[in-house]
């Protein structure tokens with residue numbers, strides 16, 4: 001992973017870290033479509049003009065004047081000068097300009113990017129070899145391949161030594177099938193080592209319909225469940241082609257998976273099963289560690305209250321925390337806080353880029 005790419009570990013640290021002083025969070029779109037470096041800086045100055053955190057605003061502007069490498073398509077910067085904290089992440093995917101001041105780094109846009117572009121493993125497969133790719137937040141890396149026994153040579157029956165042999169003879173067919181199966185099995189093993197090393201969360205398989213199906217069957221069930229799609233592609237495809245195809249198929253799979261999830265939350269909650277909907281119930285479920293997965297509308301914000309003792313969140317203006325008795329303080333966005341809490345606890349968070357009115361903008365699947 002190149003420098004400055006935000007990893008899962010880094011995201012969890014950002015979500016878990018407590019600050020005594022305010023933090024300025026800036027997300028800046030640095031795509032060529034949004035202009036050149038001067039344009040980006042001008043927009044940033046405009047965005048930071050009204051900031052109450054002048055030392056942080058200056059530190060961020062200084063960074064973009066002097067140190068930033070403009071090759072990325074999006075940048076996230078978190079600054080808390082009083083806490084001696086300054087963190088920059090660049091990505092190869094676009095994002096929306098945003099500024100946020102609060103007592104913690106604003107992580108929600110990052111979570112949404114992880115959702116859409118995080119930790120993909122891609123395999124291109126044919127009967128003889130495999131190519132492995134990993135991409136995360138727009139950075140595509142190809143690493144090691146697999147070279148199996150050539151199937152064509154086998155087909156020729158070992159060349160001139162067996163001139164009379166007909167392709168398609170029963171013995172030869174079996175032999176070919178064995179070679180193909182062994183190649184596929186070995187490719188699957190190599191792929192799993194690769195996936196494990198990169199901690200991939202979802203897998204795409206490229207190749208002919210027959211080959212992708214064969215390869216998929218070689219994966220253990222646990223890995224099969226991570227396969228979100230397959231697509232036809234040439235074995236010698238360029239990185240740009242792999243990237244484009246994988247993004248297309250990945251985005252489509254993500255939309256379908258979201259739709260299934262939302263439906264499941266809605267149905268389970270309606271029958272009083274293992275799901276809750278709406279902010280207050282979701283806040284409670286995450287706090288108690290019952291939430292297995294939180295699904296939230298990307299732009300949803302709601303003020304609420306947080307316990308100054310144990311961090312319990314609620315939309316109710318309670319006198320004291322029901323868990324520890326400490327006083328509560330008002331917070332401008334309880335949704336952002338519950339997302340942080342969820343990430344900190346290792347609960348999965350699904351950000352949905354469209355309105356979720358029918359589940360009250362937020363909901364969760366429960367463990368119990």
Ligand SMILES: [Zn+2]
Nearest residue numbers: 307310321324
């Ligand atoms: Zn409390």
